[in-house]
Amino acid sequence: MGHRALVAYERTDGQYTLHYSHWGAANLKLKHRISAESPFGGEDTDSKWAKQLLAELADGLEADAVDGYLAGEDRPPTVVEPKPRATGLSLDEIVADHLDYLHHEAFYVVSTTFEVTAYRTLWFGLQYDSETVEQGETVGNGALATVRWYDGEPVGDGHLQGQFAALKDVVGDMLDKGVFTPSTARQYLKRKLAERVGDRQELLIPTEESPFETASFGKP
Numbered sequence: 001m002g003h004r005a006l007v008a009y010e011r012t013d014g015q016y017t018l019h020y021s022h023w024g025a026a027n028l029k030l031k032h033r034i035s036a037e038s039p040f041g042g043e044d045t046d047s048k049w050a051k052q053l054l055a056e057l058a059d060g061l062e063a064d065a066v067d068g069y070l071a072g073e074d075r076p077p078t079v080v081e082p083k084p085r086a087t088g089l090s091l092d093e094i095v096a097d098h099l100d101y102l103h104h105e106a107f108y109v110v111s112t113t114f115e116v117t118a119y120r121t122l123w124f125g126l127q128y129d130s131e132t133v134e135q136g137e138t139v140g141n142g143a144l145a146t147v148r149w150y151d152g153e154p155v156g157d158g159h160l161q162g163q164f165a166a167l168k169d170v171v172g173d174m175l176d177k178g179v180f181t182p183s184t185a186r187q188y189l190k191r192k193l194a195e196r197v198g199d200r201q202e203l204l205i206p207t208e209e210s211p212f213e214t215a216s217f218g219k220p
Contacts (some may be wrong), residue, residue, distance in 0.1 A: 005030060005106040007080050008094055009039075011058045012112065017084040018094055024079055025105035028147065028154045031118040033079055034110055041079030049075060053082055058112065063087050095206050101125075101142030119144035119204070120157060122164050124189060129172030133182075143190070144204040145197055160197070167192055 005024035008016040021041070024030040033041035039054040040047070053061075053069060061069075066083045086098065091109065099107055101123035109117045122143045125136025147154040171189050174180040180188060190205055197203045 004104050006099055006104050007108045009110045010112045015088045017057045018086045018089055018098060019080050019084050021080045028106055028118045030079055030108060031116045032152055034116050036114045040082055042076050096140045100138045102138040107144060119146055126172050129168045130175045132176050140206055146202040163196055
C-alpha cells in the first residue's frame with residue numbers, strides 16, 4: 001500500500017510544483033530527508049542533477065519538459081518522484097483540488113531555502129464510522145495538522161491519529177442515532193479536533209468560503 005504523501009516545492013514566483021512520494025508519509029521522516037544537498041530525499045548527497053532540476057522547476061520549467069531532462073542517465077532512486085504531478089499551483093489549489101485526505105497520509109511544504117513543514121492529514125469522511133453515510137469525499141475534505149518534534153522524532157503523532165479515529169467513531173454513532181445531521185456532525189468534528197490539537201500545533205481546515213479557517217502555511 002505504501003505511505004503516500006504529496007510534496008509542494010516553492011518556486012521563485014511564489015507558486016509551487018507538486019510531487020508524489022509513495023513512502024514519504026512513513027513516520028514523517030521525509031521532513032529530514034529533503035535538503036539542499038538531496039532535494040528529492042535520495043541517498044545521494046551530491047545529487048547535482050536533482051539540484052539543477054529543482055532549480056529549473058523553481059524558475060518555471062513545465063512538467064512535460066522533465067522527461068527529456070531525465071532521459072538517458074541512470075540515477076540513484078529518490079524518495080520523492082522528480083517529475084512533478086503539476087506545476088504553477090498555489091497552496092490553496094493543492095489542498096482543495098489535489099490533496100486526497102484518505103489516500104495521502106502526509107503533506108510537505110518545502111520553501112526555497114529548504115525549510116520543510118510536515119503536515120499529517122486527517123480525513124473527515126465518516127463512511128467507515130457510520131451506517132448512514134454511504135460515501136465521503138476524499139479530496140479537499142479534511143484537516144492538516146503539524147506535529148511536535150523532539151530529537152528528530154515526531155511527538156504525539158500516533159496519539160493524535162488515535163484520538164481523531166475515536167472522535168470520528170463517536171460522531172458516526174451520533175449520526176446513526178439522529179443526534180447529528182451531516183452538517184452538525186462536521187462542525188462538531190472540527191470543533192473537537194481543534195480543542196484536542198490546541199495551541200501546540202498548527203491546524204489547517206479548508207472551507208468552501210476560504211481555503212483555511214485557521215492559521216496560514218509556511219510555519220515550521
